[in-house]
Amino acid sequence: MRFGLDVMGGDFAPSATIEGAISALDSIGEGNRIVLLGPEDLIRKELVDRGVGEDRFDISHQPDCIAMDEKPLKALSEKPDSGIAAGFRMLAQGELDAFASAGNSGAMLAGAVTHLKCIPGVIRPCTCAAVPQEEDGAYSVLLDIGTTPDAKPEVMVQFAVIGSIYAKYVLGYADPRVGLMNVGTEDGKGNLQCQSVFPLLKECPHIHFIGNMEPREMFKNRAEVIVADGFVGNILLKEVETFYRLMQKRGISDPLFDRMNYEIYGGSPILGVNAPVFLGHGISSPLAIRNMLLQTKRMCDQGLTEALRKLFAAYVQESEA
């Protein structure tokens, strides 16, 4: 398999991306290759500086770069020779099996939707985060974490379905429980959005819905899939990151809280499109880049995209029936 990495993506690129890619080599698997997309000279120099032979990687020369603050669609069309634009093109043409970047997240989302398209039946792609649980070193998946604020009820149901498949294939849960993040646990609680989506989740045959849950249950091994609107999910995740950083700053270390470090997962997959894509955190460190690549590999190994396609084919058939 060939995993594409946008060398120029992220605040600390290219040194953090190259270092992360090097550190992922030991776990990327026999016969698999990391394809570095970026300015060739720069990549070679970074590798030489670190005493790493360039034969360890494939290099795809992309002289251009989409900056963090560029307008996504405009940048994608005007910079076909950037890592992000080329990554999606190569992925769509089968020259890559997966693509990852810690660069411009808008461009990553736009590229995923325009080049790869949504899996038939998926209304909108989504992004997710891993939330550490108190017991068993477990992680749950929180989604959506920002792709779709003001998500319609039918889109939120799809978050639940996609999250369940992710929890099953990538996190290894046989029968993941789905909770709806809300301000109370009783049926009928919450804002209009939660009230509308609740009955749809209850009826959905593809998930194991356990009802509403409150933030206090977020780390309590209560649900493996935590569903929220893109606005609320983003706020929840950013508050977790805030606490983690405050603790680091204040010199507090703790096995549970330490697992809130984004570097452990390195970012978020873009779920619901026709190929494995991973969106790294803007501030990605080499460790985060390494873990982003290994998560991407895991998505490929576990056949996540295929599983999503299969389920949504059934989903579409049912809605048409």
Next chain:
Amino acid sequence: MRFGLDVMGGDFAPSATIEGAISALDSIGEGNRIVLLGPEDLIRKELVDRGVGEDRFDISHQPDCIAMDEKPLKALSEKPDSGIAAGFRMLAQGELDAFASAGNSGAMLAGAVTHLKCIPGVIRPCTCAAVPQEEDGAYSVLLDIGTTPDAKPEVMVQFAVIGSIYAKYVLGYADPRVGLMNVGTEDGKGNLQCQSVFPLLKECPHIHFIGNMEPREMFKNRAEVIVADGFVGNILLKEVETFYRLMQKRGISDPLFDRMNYEIYGGSPILGVNAPVFLGHGISSPLAIRNMLLQTKRMCDQGLTEALRKLFAAYVQESEA
């Protein structure tokens, strides 16, 4: 002044409420009285058990009690001799200067609106929480924390106005800064609600609006007033409480995080109605009850209701002009 306390309100009533009331006596001020509303025999027994003379308090015999899970409006009309119903009646008639309860929050809100009415110009009352800041031992105010999910833009602007008055009069800030809780700091970010309220906040002459803020800035002394929808505010607050409790459970102590303990403030005022009302946390401990009473006293001492009335009179005049 006379501060009414619903003796039967809260999960640990009446022992926690009586103990809290006793511990507040030393700070309640010369000439002020705490009025205990509840079953007379029970109150007397609790006082005797603790060796406290009943002359230290005024007792208002209310034999009935509204349970935590009763339907608010029904309970208020069917139980006029409950602490909550009587408290609002006495407050409306001037027999009390303020009223506090850690009981049924729906009944407290309904009682406040039906008995006291909103201050002219206020569309809906709101509730708020104190959020500790990293520097100077400061607290900011977060509102709304649950009264109004799906708040309309004009209601959210009123949260900002009410929060600013609260920050000025109760927290002592001369010129409190207002931030809109959002998923990004740039103008135009967020869900439809944030996008709609942003320009209204920018134009509002009664507040010092500094723009959008993210959860990472929540503890950073960036804004003294943090505005959110009742749904989002409740989620944010519950996540803070979750972290505080996780830390307690895991034996971690830290000056900043310890200030996230709800007991320090004891609950939330109900802001925007015609008299000072305080809603305690359901799980209120004696310390929380004590601090709830002292916060209530502070609201009275600082003339918060009068200040709100004055500002909203100007506000109404402007909207009519």
